[in-house]
Amino acid sequence: MLGCVSPFGDSSLYPDQPELIKARITALADDKKWMEASLAARQFAILNPKNLQAPEFTKLAEENLNRYKTYTQREIRGNVKGVGRHLEIKARVKKLLEEKKATEEKK
Helix, strand or coil, X not given: CCXXXXXXXHHHHCCCCHHHHHHHHHHHHHCXXXXXXXXXXXXXXXXXXXXXXXXXXXXXXXXXXXXXHXXXXXXXXXXXXHHHHHHHHHHHXXXXXXXXXXXXXXX
């Protein structure tokens, strides 16, 4: 583990410094690393259930997980739309080629 840096390892290293961990979570979220931010917050809440801020970290975990899910769903929808457009264009080209061939055969 020497030299290994975990995006959520701060929770076990600094359990008595939730503000430090919260700053790490905020930095991850600002970098659009919502899954890592969610994991960091969830880990703190799980490892420190008696900490008065544990519910706040659970809430942060849920918020960041929802951001990740929303982003992922948008990406998937965008990709599906792109594939649909590609197939539509391909069908149009095929139809035009068939029409051209039919026209040439009539000549």
